[in-house]
Amino acid sequence: MKTILEAKGLNKVYGSDQKNTVLKNVNLEIVEGEFVSVMGPSGSGKSTLLYNISGLDQMTAGTVILEGQDVSFLSEKDLSRLRLHKIGFIFQQIHLLKNLSIFDNIILSAYLAKEDSRKEINKRAIELMKQTDIAELADHDITQASGGQLQRVAICRALINNPPIIFGDEPTGALNSKAAGEIMDILANINDSGTTILLVTHDIKVAAKTERVIYMLDGQIVSEKQLGKYKKEVNNIKEREAKLSKWLSGMGF
Numbered sequence: 572m573k574t575i576l577e578a579k580g581l582n583k584v585y586g587s588d589q590k591n592t593v594l595k596n597v598n599l600e601i602v603e604g605e606f607v608s609v610m611g612p613s614g615s616g617k618s619t620l621l622y623n624i625s626g627l628d629q630m631t632a633g634t635v636i637l638e639g640q641d642v643s644f645l646s647e648k649d650l651s652r653l654r655l656h657k658i659g660f661i662f663q664q665i666h667l668l669k670n671l672s673i674f675d676n677i678i679l680s681a682y683l684a685k686e687d688s689r690k691e692i693n694k695r696a697i698e699l700m701k702q703t704d705i706a707e708l709a710d711h712d713i714t715q716a717s718g719g720q721l722q723r724v725a726i727c728r729a730l731i732n733n734p735p736i737i738f739g740d741e742p743t744g745a746l747n748s749k750a751a752g753e754i755m756d757i758l759a760n761i762n763d764s765g766t767t768i769l770l771v772t773h774d775i776k777v778a779a780k781t782e783r784v785i786y787m788l789d790g791q792i793v794s795e796k797q798l799g800k801y802k803k804e805v806n807n808i809k810e811r812e813a814k815l816s817k818w819l820s821g822m823g824f
């Protein structure tokens with residue numbers, strides 16, 4: 572199995588006061604095709620970890636290798652290129668552009684990346700919209716869609732440049748449990764087709780559909796649990812949730 576992302580000795584201090592050390596010598600390895608979630612109490616450093624390994628924020632010290640390339644301290648220009656071509660992001664707050672149609676929101680970054688022809692990009696956008704069951708919304712604007720539908724738009728947008736890895740910060744956090752479950756099923760399907768996914772969540776139901784759960788406490792990864800691929804290996808979601816719940820309660824979560 573090939574490593575897609577490796578973080579070594581990651582430290583993050585906010586400001587100049589060492590007391591604000593939020594990541595403390597974090598090491599993490601993600602294998603190509605994995606579906607990983609990060610859990611832990613509020614303030615334990617989950618989002619900070621995600622932002623620092625994905626190039627959204629600059630760590631204080633450490634190394635991040637993505638697909639064999641050292642991306643630890645890239646220039647702003649190289650970082651934007653990396654984010655455009657290699658990484659997809661899905662956030663709790665969706666940040667779509669109000670004056671563009673849903674279709675245009677999805678294709679925008681691919682037009683900017685200029686890797687493929689507009690014809691190919693449009694075709695891929697249509698496929699992604701079908702896959703996430705929002706094809707009929709192409710010409711709508713974003714005020715005409717539900718929260719769950721908008722999160723599907725965000726997923727299509729994250730995938731439009733075919734990134735090998737996508738990061739999610741509470742991607743289902745703003746959704747009701749039915750919509751959250753549907754989004755997780757979509758992400759599981761996307762993962763099945765080969766995209767590596769790492770997401771941060773507070774929700775046991777969400778983490779139970781991922782393959783490996785990492786637990787953070789006070790700026791460190793203190794434990795992890797292998798659940799196996801949802802549907803492929805351990806299918807029973809109640810069983811997965813119970814296993815996870817037991818493990819988490821053992822750590823006082």
Ligand SMILES: Nc1ncnc2c1ncn2[C@@H]1O[C@H](COP(=O)(O)OP(=O)(O)OP(=O)(O)O)[C@@H](O)[C@H]1O
Nearest residue numbers: 585586591593611612613614615616617618619620
């Ligand atoms: N920009 C910032 N400047 C200073 N401190 C920050 C900043 N961002 C986060 N922190 C602090 O870093 C610590 C970790 O925050 P982080 O958001 O990574 O935790 P988290 O585990 O994701 O929390 P939550 O589950 O509540 O989202 C917290 O104490 C937070 O207050």
